[in-house]
Amino acid sequence: MTEAAATPTLPTPLTERLGCRYPIISAGMGGPARAELAAAVSEAGGFGLLGMVREAPALIESEIAEVRHRTARPFGVNLIPFATDPALLQDELAICFNARVPAMCFFWEVFPGVVEQAKRAGCLVLYQVGSLEDALLAESAGADIVIVQGVEAGGHVKGSLPLSVLLPRVRDRLRIPVAASGGIVDGRGLAAALALGADGVHCGTVFLASTESFAHDYHKQRIVEAGLDDTVHTDLFAINWPPNSPVRVLKNSVTAEAGQLWGHHPDRLPREVIGEDGGRPLYKFSTDSPLRSTTGDLERMALFAGQGAGLIGGIRPAAEVLRMMMREATSVLGELGARIAETKARPD
The missing domain is CATH 3.20.20.70 (Aldolase class I)
Known part of the structure; x- marks a missing residue:
């Protein structure tokens, strides 16, 4: 099988x-x-x-x-x-x-x-x-x-x-x-x-x-190394998107030095080139995340990640991710069903 x-x-x-x-x-x-x-x-x-x-x-x-x-x-x-x-x-x-x-x-x-x-x-x-x-x-x-x-x-x-x-x-x-x-x-x-x-x-x-x-290997590794409190919700990475479009990213030097995480408008952020991808310049405060094809100061780019990043323990093939999720989900649901059945079977 x-x-x-x-x-x-x-x-x-x-x-x-x-x-x-x-x-x-x-x-x-x-x-x-x-x-x-x-x-x-x-x-x-x-x-x-x-x-x-x-x-x-x-x-x-x-x-x-x-x-x-x-x-x-x-x-x-x-x-x-x-x-x-x-x-x-x-x-x-x-x-x-x-x-x-x-x-x-x-x-x-x-x-x-x-x-x-x-x-x-x-x-x-x-x-x-x-x-x-x-x-x-x-x-x-x-x-x-x-x-x-x-x-x-x-x-x-x-x-x-x-x-x-x-x-x-x-x-x-x-x-x-x-x-x-x-x-x-x-x-x-x-x-x-x-x-x-x-x-x-x-x-x-x-x-x-x-x-x-x-995604660039650097981005993947930062997710694997992330702790439970290592993401921030902010509108700091705004260039290339319409205003008022918040993101969640891993903390980095940009978020640490920002002073404030909210109140940023894409048209008012400076255009400082920090990288390149396919001949296109990438700016600090851009919504561009580092890809396999990206070069430059990867640490200062938008390292997108959800709050679940702190639970990810390694870089795995997608098929393995799916199998692990399904096995764990069915096990959890099965254990929950067994506990409920056991509770119902107990004498009053």
Whole structure:
């Protein structure tokens, strides 16, 4: 029996809708989530997302082709209409639709017109949101799955509530499958999310630190070395994104020297070049995180990570991450069920 066949499954409305074995979606992190990672997650039984935010249409086309070269399993492409020039967004969507991508995942503000376009093209639509209001809007716009992001999440953070507070509120109101996102890096987090009403989880940090991630090894190692209190929520890394777009990153010299973590506007931050990627200068205070192709002062770049970073003990293949999460989740749920049964069997 193969390891995949021996790994327990947890069928949910999410796995049924996405056509995957495990209720685990790898986040479409712009940069780190290239074809190698998305394909590895889908091939191993999860649902992989390509992070193609503001990428050139030619790169999106080649990355989609590379995913299909690596796996026949379904996958999706993540775009962010809110942070993308409208003309570029339409070119990106056209590439995805022409390639008949199975699913599209969108984030930040809800754009009903974009959801309608994707549905007309035959795509499943996942929408990541940070509030109950946006969750309801995404559902009414036609989204098939809503991803609920808590403030514990790494990268760009839309909402302000902990996942444990926001998720039950959303679950009570929505009829479509709901995935939980924010600080989930292991099977205990998956089990907890299911207990709170989620149909699955959406994980970024644990896959950013995987072998197949396109993130720079420095970024991965910083996540592995992180303690439980080593992330900060801030709008300090703002260049390249619209104003008022907070992020969660690992602490570094930039956050230590900032004086204040809030109140920064992208147009008022200095343009100090600290690195380069593909011939493009990278600025201090930019939202660019270090990739395999990045050179420069990596320590001063945006080292995105969720609060679960302190629970990650090593850099592992994505398939191993999935298997470990599933085994731990089913074990935790099984132990909980046994304890409940034992309690009920006790004489009054």
